[in-house]
Amino acid sequence: MTEPVLRIQNLSISYTVGAGTFQAVSDVTLDIYPGRVVGIVGETGCGKSTLAQAIPRLMPEPPGSIGAGRIMFRGTDLVKVPKSKMPMVRGTGIGMIFQEPLNSLNPAYRVFDQIVESIQIRHFRDLGLVKSFQGGDKPFDYSKRPTTSVGSALTKGIVPDGAAEQAVKERIRTKSDYRKEVLDYLRLVRINDPETIIDLYPHELSGGMRQRIMIAMALSEKPSLLIADEPTSALDVTIQAQVLTLMKDLIDEVDASILFISHDLGVIAETADEIGVMYAGRIIEYGPVDEVFRSPRHPYTKMLLAAAPRIYKADGSLRSIPGNVPNLSRPPPGCRFHPRCPIAKPICKVDPPPLAPVPPSDPALAPDAHKSACYFPEEVPGLP
Amino acid sequence: MGRSPSDLIIFVLKRLVQLIPVLFGVIVLTFFFTHLDAGNICNAWYPHAGAATIKNCEATANQPILTQFYQYFINLLQGNWGASVTGVLVYPYIAAAVPATLELVLAALFIMIFIGIPLGVIAAQYSGRLGDHLVRIFYLSGWATPTYLGAVIAAVFVGPYLGLPNHGEYSTLAPPFHQYTHMSVLDALIAGNLPYTIDAISHLILPAAVLAFINMGIATRMTRASMLEVLPLDYVRSARMKGLTEFWVMYKHALRNALITTTTVLGVTAGGLLAGTVVVEEVFDWPGIGQYAYTAIGGGGSTPNYAGAVAVVIIFAVAVVVANLIADILYGVLDPRVDWR
Numbered sequence: 253m254t255e256p257v258l259r260i261q262n263l264s265i266s267y268t269v270g271a272g273t274f275q276a277v278s279d280v281t282l283d284i285y286p287g288r289v290v291g292i293v294g295e296t297g298c299g300k301s302t303l304a305q306a307i308p309r310l311m312p313e314p315p316g317s318i319g320a321g322r323i324m325f326r327g328t329d330l331v332k333v334p335k336s337k338m339p340m341v342r343g344t345g346i347g348m349i350f351q352e353p354l355n356s357l358n359p360a361y362r363v364f365d366q367i368v369e370s371i372q373i374r375h376f377r378d379l380g381l382v383k384s385f386q387g388g389d390k391p392f393d394y395s396k397r398p399t400t401s402v403g404s405a406l407t408k409g410i411v412p413d414g415a416a417e418q419a420v421k422e423r424i425r426t427k428s429d430y431r432k433e434v435l436d437y438l439r440l441v442r443i444n445d446p447e448t449i450i451d452l453y454p455h456e457l458s459g460g461m462r463q464r465i466m467i468a469m470a471l472s473e474k475p476s477l478l479i480a481d482e483p484t485s486a487l488d489v490t491i492q493a494q495v496l497t498l499m500k501d502l503i504d505e506v507d508a509s510i511l512f513i514s515h516d517l518g519v520i521a522e523t524a525d526e527i528g529v530m531y532a533g534r535i536i537e538y539g540p541v542d543e544v545f546r547s548p549r550h551p552y553t554k555m556l557l558a559a560a561p562r563i564y565k566a567d568g569s570l571r572s573i574p575g576n577v578p579n580l581s582r583p584p585p586g587c588r589f590h591p592r593c594p595i596a597k598p599i600c601k602v603d604p605p606p607l608a609p610v611p612p613s614d615p616a617l618a619p620d621a622h623k624s625a626c627y628f629p630e631e632v633p634g635l636p
Numbered sequence: 637m638g639r640s641p642s643d644l645i646i647f648v649l650k651r652l653v654q655l656i657p658v659l660f661g662v663i664v665l666t667f668f669f670t671h672l673d674a675g676n677i678c679n680a681w682y683p684h685a686g687a688a689t690i691k692n693c694e695a696t697a698n699q700p701i702l703t704q705f706y707q708y709f710i711n712l713l714q715g716n717w718g719a720s721v722t723g724v725l726v727y728p729y730i731a732a733a734v735p736a737t738l739e740l741v742l743a744a745l746f747i748m749i750f751i752g753i754p755l756g757v758i759a760a761q762y763s764g765r766l767g768d769h770l771v772r773i774f775y776l777s778g779w780a781t782p783t784y785l786g787a788v789i790a791a792v793f794v795g796p797y798l799g800l801p802n803h804g805e806y807s808t809l810a811p812p813f814h815q816y817t818h819m820s821v822l823d824a825l826i827a828g829n830l831p832y833t834i835d836a837i838s839h840l841i842l843p844a845a846v847l848a849f850i851n852m853g854i855a856t857r858m859t860r861a862s863m864l865e866v867l868p869l870d871y872v873r874s875a876r877m878k879g880l881t882e883f884w885v886m887y888k889h890a891l892r893n894a895l896i897t898t899t900t901v902l903g904v905t906a907g908g909l910l911a912g913t914v915v916v917e918e919v920f921d922w923p924g925i926g927q928y929a930y931t932a933i934g935g936g937g938s939t940p941n942y943a944g945a946v947a948v949v950i951i952f953a954v955a956v957v958v959a960n961l962i963a964d965i966l967y968g969v970l971d972p973r974v975d976w977r
């Protein structure tokens with residue numbers, strides 16, 4: 253089996269607000285393999301955005317802090333990387349698309365200036381002109397860096413063998429080269445009139461257009477992992493569909509693993525290969541999308557699916573899950589879903605159930621492909 | 637959207653045209669404030685003059701006020717700004733003093749921009765922590781210092797301690813080159829005289845630093861406040877996500893937006909800077925408009941110079957209006973959402 257691009261192990265994140273501590277993410281373990289799209293779904297406040305922002309360590313620290321666990325990216329534990337060195341990691345293999353396209357672009361700079369920055373950072377790092385993340389045990393050991401810098405190539409160029417000069421020429425880029433590259437990325441995100449759009453300011457663009465620019469910006473870093481944190485949630489339904497179609501096309505075109513965060517089950521169903529359902533900071537069910545949607549093995553997933561509005565449902569009434577999302581400063585003991593769960597038993601109130609494999613409904617799947625954090629997964633199909 | 641360079645020219649021209657009625661208003665107000673004064677205006681204008689001059693003056697003063705204003709306005713436009721009691725013409729003196737003050741104010745602004753603004757950024761970056769508190773103590777102590785006290789302390793204690801001159805523009809009274817611009821550093825540079833350039837800069841440091849220190853608070857404070865507004869915004873996070881170091885995130889992405897507010901406020905501080913020059917120039921013997929204002933109103937036991945004082949009021953008013961105009965234009969340039977057409 254290939255190595256996962258990102259391996260999150262037992263990650264716990266808490267926020268300290270005043271005297272209280274909110275356990276936003278508890279004991280989350282997640283592997284993302286190359287080329288896979290992992291969807292994380294859950295209600296507002298279940299910790300999915302915190303999880304997404306914790307990977308490139310973008311959440312504000314303090315008040316946020318990582319209590320335990322590891323975030324292994326390219327052989328390096330990002331939790332142990334000092335905060336001052338995180339800029340070298342960001343943009344190197346991790347791209348991110350944010351929830352609010354309206355505010356995620358800097359109002360003072362043109363589209364070109366914003367995208368070219370990402371390209372330049374990648375370019376400079378590739379050339380070895382700036383210190384950057386290497387991965388592995390010693391992620392910031394610059395001595396092992398290959399000497400491909402423009403400077404060293406120039407000094408070699410004193411010896412007239414021609415090859416070094418050629419290498420330099422290929423590496424030095426002018427503004428028009430950069431412009432061409434930015435235009436390519438704008439075309440990649442299906443912008444019809446890139447020559448005009450490239451010189452506009454964010455306030456002159458529509459929400460959908462801005463989100464396309466954000467996607468182009470993330471892709472221009474050539475990420476091996478793309479984190480999409482609710483990329484369509486803030487958009488109109490029609491624009492949402494367009495951006496989603498674009499995302500689906502790009503998933504096939506771009507050579508990246510994707511962590512797709514959304515509260516919308518439909519969006520996850522359309523995009524993801526695997527789905528993790530989060531509830532109150534924990535992943536309570538995990539498995540291939542079709543498998544989880546067809547035969548959910550956690551009462552919360554089952555009820556969440558039942559609550560999703562469907563236009564063709566026989567009775568017109570909307571279903572909801574009784575009760576409220578628990579307060580994460582005082583989460584209920586045991587299984588966090590037990591106060592709202594119709595099949596809760598005494599043991600559910602004592603010990604939190606582990607995320608354990610359940611027999612998949614599709615015999616073609618691996619026996620550990622589908623996991624559920626419920627003591628009684630066999631009772632779930634019987635729920636209404 | 638009108639954001640092409642040709643639109644910018646129109647934008648600036650429009651603002652310049654709007655300046656004309658403002659300046660006319662300033663002149664009207666200055667004239668009537670000084671001429672509607674009760675008592676014998678001629679005695680005020682020429683306190684020690686001979687009977688002939690007084691008689692001449694009274695002949696003018698007995699004319700209708702609008703005729704007087706017309707005469708005054710024409711004279712003003714022609715550069716005939718009157719003379720002091722001792723017969724020193726106001727206009728040539730002011731023409732040499734304004735650049736000197738401009739140099740001092742620009743140097744103070746330079747310090748405010750290149751020290752005051754980064755201090756504001758640091759304060760916002762370390763908001764609520766030691767760095768923030770130190771910066772706030774620094775700018776508040778400047779804010780709370782009376783100009784005369786700050787100037788005297790700098791001239792008497794700080795200057796000698798650091799070995800900086802605290803007197804005049806140059807170490808010699810008359811520099812051995814022609815003063816084209818009447819800005820000490822610039823004139824020395826034009827003459828290509830390096831020792832004099834260094835000498836001029838060392839003379840400039842103390843008064844400019846005092847002026848900047850006293851007015852720094854507004855620049856630092858505004859930068860800090862608007863940075864604190866900008867830093868939690870999503871685009872700052874986007875900039876971090878690109879892999880930019882904290883320095884570029886702060887100074888390229890956050891400060892660029894925070895400056896839009898700071899610039900506007902800096903334009904308004906021009907009045908404060910000019911008011912500061914009156915004391916600072918007198919203390920440091922800087923031959924600028926501030927010192928001229930001080931002597932014109934009879935400071936330091938000099939004979940009051942009515943024509944000079946009026947000229948200073950007009951110059952200060954014009955300076956404040958122009959500073960606001962520059963801030964207005966800069967605002968339009970800095971904020972891409974402002975349409976230039």
